[in-house]
Amino acid sequence: MSGVRALVGTRKGAFILTSDGKRQKWDVSGPHFGGWEIYHLKGSPADPNRLYASQSSGWFGQLIQRSNDGGKTWETVGNNFVYDGVPGTHQWYDGSPHPWEFKRVWHLEPSLTDPDTVYAGIEDAALFSSSDGGQNWQELPGLRGHGSGPQWQPGAGGLCLHTIIIDPSNAQRMFIAISAAGAFRTDDAGKTWQPINRGLRSEGIPDPTAEVGHCVHRIAMHRSRPNVLFMQKHWDVMRSDNAGGSWEEVSGNLPTDFGFVIDIHTQEPETIYVVPIKSDSEHYPPDGKLRVYRSRTGGREWEALTKGLPQSDCYVNVLRDAMAVDSLDSCGVYFGTTGGQVYGSADAGDTWAPIVRDLPAVLSVEVQTLP
Amino acid sequence: MIRVVLPPHLRQLAQLEGDAMLEIQGEPTLGSVLDALEDLYPVLRGTIRDQVTKQRRPFVRFFACQEDLSHEPPDARLPDEVAAGTEPFFVIGAMAGG
Numbered sequence: 001m002s003g004v005r006a007l008v009g010t011r012k013g014a015f016i017l018t019s020d021g022k023r024q025k026w027d028v029s030g031p032h033f034g035g036w037e038i039y040h041l042k043g044s045p046a047d048p049n050r051l052y053a054s055q056s057s058g059w060f061g062q063l064i065q066r067s068n069d070g071g072k073t074w075e076t077v078g079n080n081f082v083y084d085g086v087p088g089t090h091q092w093y094d095g096s097p098h099p100w101e102f103k104r105v106w107h108l109e110p111s112l113t114d115p116d117t118v119y120a121g122i123e124d125a126a127l128f129s130s131s132d133g134g135q136n137w138q139e140l141p142g143l144r145g146h147g148s149g150p151q152w153q154p155g156a157g158g159l160c161l162h163t164i165i166i167d168p169s170n171a172q173r174m175f176i177a178i179s180a181a182g183a184f185r186t187d188d189a190g191k192t193w194q195p196i197n198r199g200l201r202s203e204g205i206p207d208p209t210a211e212v213g214h215c216v217h218r219i220a221m222h223r224s225r226p227n228v229l230f231m232q233k234h235w236d237v238m239r240s241d242n243a244g245g246s247w248e249e250v251s252g253n254l255p256t257d258f259g260f261v262i263d264i265h266t267q268e269p270e271t272i273y274v275v276p277i278k279s280d281s282e283h284y285p286p287d288g289k290l291r292v293y294r295s296r297t298g299g300r301e302w303e304a305l306t307k308g309l310p311q312s313d314c315y316v317n318v319l320r321d322a323m324a325v326d327s328l329d330s331c332g333v334y335f336g337t338t339g340g341q342v343y344g345s346a347d348a349g350d351t352w353a354p355i356v357r358d359l360p361a362v363l364s365v366e367v368q369t370l371p
Numbered sequence: 372m373i374r375v376v377l378p379p380h381l382r383q384l385a386q387l388e389g390d391a392m393l394e395i396q397g398e399p400t401l402g403s404v405l406d407a408l409e410d411l412y413p414v415l416r417g418t419i420r421d422q423v424t425k426q427r428r429p430f431v432r433f434f435a436c437q438e439d440l441s442h443e444p445p446d447a448r449l450p451d452e453v454a455a456g457t458e459p460f461f462v463i464g465a466m467a468g469g
Binding site for chain 2: 034035036057058059060061062063076079080241
């Protein structure tokens with residue numbers, strides 16, 4: 001019988017949650033790397049037992065961990081992230097120039113075909129790759145070097161490259177997103193990049209429709225339609241039908257269009273999920289009600305999913321990397337909160353139940369569907 | 372032998388039960404002790420000081436014999452008691468909450 005493995009990164013370690021295809025009973029393993037911040041873990045689509053984890057600490061810096069047995073054992077691999085050439089400057093919060101400095105790895109994206117190739121999105125924003133299983137890392141300098149880098153500025157969480165999407169139909173194409181610079185696309189395997197932010201509007205920058213400077217929180221793509229992208233921006237839920245060439249707002253009837261996560265049903269590419277958050281200064285759900293919103297129409301029309309989720313006195317946040325879906329016939333949807341809960345739904349969001357309730361603040365959730 | 376006391380996070384990383392014991396040729400300095408520590412436990416590279424610049428990470432401090440050696444240069448000679456192995460060299464995670 002098939003199964004599911006959820007990889008959960010938290011402020012104080014990693015946890016691995018496993019279940020069979022029914023997704024009713026879960027085993028919890030962890031904490032792995034107790035006491036360390038685990039911003040992200042992800043498994044290789046080409047070899048589900050190959051996992052990568054970003055382990056960091058404000059005291060002791062960045063480490064990368066690799067597992068070859070689905071997270072039972074781990075080995076430390078390379079942690080030397082050096083910008084290509086002279087790093088230069090980006091904008092600081094007040095608009096003044098600030099030198100580029102490596103802080104941490106936010107997101108690890110393994111190749112779709114090669115378990116030893118993995119991409120890392122880092123703070124201060126840059127894209128790195130490794131082709132030897134994480135031992136050695138090289139920057140893809142065309143991203144920072146394409147021209148707008150000196151205009152990028154940090155969002156509240158830092159100048160982080162947090163989203164990496166590999167086009168399954170075109171090995172040359174990849175999308176990334178940076179807070180707060182915007183979304184970018186390469187069509188030549190990372191050599192050159194172009195900003196893809198036309199149609200975005202952000203009030204926090206001098207020119208609300210500028211080519212770069214937008215605080216994109218998350219982008220999602222369904223593997224069957226790689227030209228269709230959905231975006232949760234700082235404010236606004238957006239959609240592109242031309243691989244980011246232009247965007248239109250699809251926030252529709254959401255109670256607030258601020259939020260961090262966005263994801264797509266595995267079998268229904270027009271069914272999308274967000275978790276609305278009240279505002280950028282109040283990082284909790286409106287009215288103390290934790291509600292996932294689902295659109296079955298690719299946006300604009302949304303329904304609240306509440307069964308099994310707390311509907312009073314709930315003031316947690318759901319961070320940008322903390323939602324995932326499985327690929328079982330009845331799509332499973334999962335998300336983690338800053339209150340340490342990981343909720344799961346085995347029926348595409350109709351009903352929810354906590355898998356665990358009392359973890360450290362959840363930073364990321366990824367899900368693997370196992371044979 | 373020079374005894375290096377590591378904070379729990381780094382002991383865990385290096386899979387050390389107790390303190391790190393280092394053999395140093397010649398007079399031990401701050402830099403040579405850290406070099407030897409990283410040679411013996413490569414997993415610690417980058418966790419105490421930058422791998423390229425060798426600058427101490429901002430939230431890491433070095434103590435020995437009731438003295439703060441955090442701001443000493445890499446070629447600073449360590450106290451005789453540390454060199455003789457009667458006093459340990461401490462790598463400390465700065466107190467900063469969390």
